Structures are given as structure tokens and as C-alpha cells.
Amino acid sequence: MFTGIIETLGKVEAIEKDATNVHFTFSCAFTNELKIDQSVAHNGTCLTVVAIDGDNYTLTAIQETLERTNLGLLQIGDLVNIERCTKVGDRLDGHIVQGHVDTIGTCKEVIEHDGSTEYVFEYDYDDVTVSKGSITVNGVSLTVVQSEDQLFSVHIIPYTIEHTNFHTFKVGTKVNLEFDIIGKYVKKMMGVRG
Template sequence: MFTGIIEALAKVENIIKEDTNVHFTFSCPFTNELKIDQSVAHNGCCLTVVSIEGSNYTLTAIDETLKRTNLGDLSIGDVVNVERCMQMGGRLDGHIVQGHVDTTASCIEIINHEGSTEFVFEYNFDDVTVPKGSITVNGVSLTVVQSEKNRFSVHIIPFTLEHTNFGKLKVGDKVNLEFDIIGKYVKRMLSQQGVIS
């Protein structure tokens, strides 16, 4: 379980393909605090630490993860947003994030509002956003501003732009999405009752 509050940026140090798996090696400011078998969200995708060597740690992404996320697009030198799982008794500053990426979206527009930056995303997936609802984009807990079918926008404050990989995002880039878990359960219940299809 995560909150969508990014702790740091992690840099891709190495990528090794093995059959359909990919082993990613990262470095980040809290590598020395990690333990093997610990869960860490990378661009919102929960992965397990399998080895630690000095300032680097390695995790393995299976084929399903690579198909559903943007991790397969990473190259050495790229940076991802990282967050360790939340601690019981801690504050939930973002929203309930599972670290289970639903799909990816494309950034189709970036608008500077002189104080905030608006990012518009488009996706092809059977789920919905609502204005003022929660959405996780590359692991960042955000509030939906504009919401349309298969499209939504968020506004990013300068602090978030500086401390996440939103500062490097360009039109055409692919991001990971995790829709709000409460909304997903409500949609499933309404669908089972035949209220929506």
C-alpha cells in the first residue's frame, strides 16, 4: 500500500533482459535503507527488491508488468518516481494507492499557467475519472481537474514539477495510471447490478 507521495527520484543504472523478464538496477538516495524483499513503487508500479549492492538495488519486472506499464520503455540514465510502502500509523498525505498500474496514458498537451503546469493525458481503457477525484500518474497522487471520456488533466505545482519526473515529461511520453480504488469498486458493483455496462 502506498500514498502517492513521492520520496525521491531513482536513476536507471543497468537493464538486463532474461527470457521475458527484465532486471532493472537503480540508484536512489535511500538505497542504504532498503532490504531485500521490500516493496518499492517505481513510477507507481509496485516491485520487489531482489538484490542490493552498494548504492544500487535491483528488481525484476515480468512480462505482464512490462506490457501494462511504461517500465519497458526505460533506458539507462532515465529517472523514475519512487516511494516505499506506507507505514502503519503514518499520515495518508495522498490517497490509497495499491501500486497496481491499470494502464498507460499518453501526454497530449502541456500548458503553462504561470504558477502551475497543466498536463493533459489520453488513455484507451475502460475506466473513468471524475473532476476533483484522485488519480495516480507515474506514482504521483494527483487531483483530476478536467475529466472527459478517456481523457483528463491535472495541475502540477512547481514543487512537484521539481521533485518528480513530471519536470522531464514531454508531449507524446507514456505514463502509468492507477485509477482510484474506491471508484473501481463502485463501478464494479454498479456493473454487476446492471446499472452501467
């Protein structure tokens, strides 16, 4: 489990295809603290560390992960948002994030405001957002501002833009979306009850 509070940015150092899998090698500020078999979220996607070599570590993404997330679009040198799993007893500063990306969204607008930047995202998926509800964009726990069918916006403060890969977003950028788990359970329960 994660909280959507990004710890650092990681850099793609190598990409190696292996049948339908892809091995990604990253570097980040705390590589020396990682362990093999550890779960680490990359752009909100929970992946397992399979190798560590000096300042670099490697993860493997299967075809399902590559199809459902933006990881298959990564290139050497790209920056990703990194978060290690939550320790029992830590504060839950964001919201409950599983690291199980639901779908890819597309940035439709970037609007500068006085003190914040508004990002508008569109998605083709059957889950919904609600105004003032939670959403995870590239692993970042955010509050939905405007919510419409398959479209929502969030406002980002300068600190978050600087310390995540939001500073690289422009119109057309593909992002990973994980919808709020509580909302998904409520939707499922309402569907069962008819």
C-alpha cells in the same frame, strides 16, 4: 499500499533481459535503507527488491508488468519516481494507491499557467476519472481537474515538477496510470447490480 507522495527520484543504472523478464538496477537517495523482499513503487509500479549492491539495488519486472506499464520503455539514465510502502500509523497525505498500474497513458498537452503547469493525458482503458477525484500518474497522487471520456488533466505545482519526473514530460511521453480504487469498486458494484 502507497500514498502517491514521491520520496525521491531513482536513476536507471542497468537493464538486463532474462527470458521474458527484465532486471532493472536503480540507484536512489535511500538505497542503504532498503531490504531484500521490500516493496517499492517505481513510477507507481509496485516491485520487489531482489538484490542490493552498494548504492544500487535490483528489481525484476515480469512480462505482464512490462506490457501494462511504461517500465519496458526505460533506458539507462532515465529517472523514475520512487516511493516506499506506507508504514502503519503514517498519515495518508495522498490517496490509497496500490502500486498496481491499470494502463499506460499518453501526455497530449503541457500548458503553462501562472503558478502551475497543466498536463493533459489520454488513455485507452475502460475506467473513468471524475473531476476533483484522485488519479495516480507515474506514482504521483493527483487531483483530476478536467475529466472527459479517456482524457483528463491535472495541474502541477512547481515543487512537484521539480521533485518528480514530471519535469521530463513532453507531448508524447508515456506514463503509468492507476485509477482510484474506490471508483473501481463502485464501478464494479454498479455493473453487478445492472
